[in-house]
Amino acid sequence: MKKQKRVVADAAIPAFWQPFPGPSGPPVTIRDVKIIQTAPDGIRLVIVKIETSEPGLHGVGCATFTQRPEVVVTAIEHFLKPFVIGRDVHDIEDIFQTAYLSSYWRSGPVLHNALSGIDMALWDIKGKLAGMPVYQLFGGKARKAAPVYVHASGSDFAEVEEQARSFIEQGFRYIRCQVAVPGSSTYGVNPKKGGMRAAYHLDPKQDPWDPDAYVRVVPKLFDHLRAALGEEIELLHDIHERIPPIQAIGLAKRLEEFRLFFLEDPFAPEDNGYFRILRQQTSIPIAMGELYVNQQEYVPLVSERLIDFMRVHISDIGGLSMARKLAAYCEFFGVRTAWHGPGDASPVAHSANLQLDLSCSNFGIQESNLFPEKTQEVFPGCPEIRDGMMWSNERPGLGIDIDEKKAAKYPYPDHVLNGAWPPVRLPDGTVQRP
Ligand code: MG
Helix, strand or coil: CCCCCCCCCHHHCCHHHCCCCCCCCCCCEEEEEEEEEECCCCCCEEEEEEEECCCCCEEEEECCCCCCHHHHHHHHHHHHHHHHCCCECCCHHHHHHHHHHHCCCCCCHHHHHHHHHHHHHHHHHHHHHHCCEHHHHCCCCCCCCEEEEEEEEECCHHHHHHHHHHHHHCCCCEEEEEECCCCCCECCCCHHHCECCCCCCCCCCCCCCCHHHHHHHHHHHHHHHHHHHCCCCEEEEECCCCCCHHHHHHHHHHHHHHCCCEEECCCCHHHCCHHHHHHCCCCCCEEECCCCCCHHHHHHHHHCCCCCEECCCHHHHCCHHHHHHHHHHHHCCCCEECCCCCCCCCHHHHHHHHHHHHHCCCECCEECCCCCHHHHHHCCCCCEEECCEEECCCCCECCCCCCHHHHCCCCCCCCCCCCCCCCEECCCCCEECC
C-alpha cells in the first residue's frame, strides 16, 4: 500500500492544535501500587495509591469493600499490581479494559473494587497532569455544587422530626428518614435508639425483624413528617431490600401521597423482575442500585425506564470509567444519578462521586457523609459540605490525598464475624436480607 503523502508540515499547524506535552511526550509510567488500609471512623477503608515515574506525581483511588477488605487487597497485590506496573498512566481506558478481561471470569464486588482503586487513581493523575479537576476532563461544571441528602433517624416519630429540623436549620433540604419499629431490629436506626441489632444465632431472646410491623409504621411516619415539616422539604426513605416484594409494592403505593423525593431499594437485585410490576402501579420515584455490580443488573432497568435514580456504589461497578459511561447512558433515558455515598464510601470515593455530580446534566442528588474530624485529617482535601451542598476544592485531579502516617494510626477494628454485616432474622429465626 502506498503511504499517504503529508501535505501540511507539522510546523504549519497552529499552536493551539499542537499536541500537549504529556500523552505525546515521554511516557509517565506506573512505578508502584501501594494499598493503604485505615479506619479513622471505625469503618474499614481500602485506598490505592499509584506512584509514577515522575517524582512526586501520584494518584489515589477507592477500593473499599468494607465487608471483605482483605480479599480486595489480595486481588490488587497479587494480580492487578504486577499487571499495571510499567504501564503508561495516560492509557486509562486500555488499562481498565485489559485488567478487566485478564481474569477471564470478571465482574463482582472484589474484582471491581480492586479495579476501581487503580482506575480512580489514574483519573486523579490525569487531572494533575492536565492541571485541572477531573470534572473538567468530563466536560466541565454543569452546576456550582452538588446538593446532598442527609440521614435522620430516631426511636419514635418525634425524634426523627427533631433530627430533621436540626438538619433543616443547618441548610439541608433533602432528608432521608428512618424510624425504629418497636421490638424490631430496624435498618437505618442507631442500635441505642432501638434500631439494627445483630442476631448471630437462632436465639429467641435476640431482637427479630418484623416486616409486617415495619410496613404498618412507615406510612404513619411520613404522615407525621409531612404535617410537621411542610411541603418544602424533600423526604426520602430506604426499604433496604428487607421485605417481601409484594409488601414493598403495597408500601410504595401507600407512600405515594406523601410526595417522597425517592423511595430506595424496594427490592433486592435478585428480585429485579418486580420493577416492571411496581412501575405499572405507582408513580412514586424509585432509587435503586447500591448492590449492583454487573451491567446486566442495571442496564435493563434504565432502558425500560423502570427506575428514576441510579444509585450504584461506583467502586463496586469498577470505578470512574464505568460510572461516567453509566451516567451518560442514564441521561438518554431520563434517569438521574444519586451515587451511593455513606461512610463505607471513603472520602476518596466521595471526591470521585463529586466529579460526576458536578459535570453530569442528569445529576439528581448526592448521598452525603458528614466526615468526622479524624477522617478529614487522614484525607486532606475532603470535599466540603455547606449550605446543603458538596463543593469542589478546585484542586487538580480528585482534589484529595491520604496522609499515610495519620492513616496508620487507625488500624481496622475487630468485627465479630470478620465480615461486617450483622445477620437479621424473622421472628421464627429465618435469616433475612440485611
Ligand atoms: Mg441504601
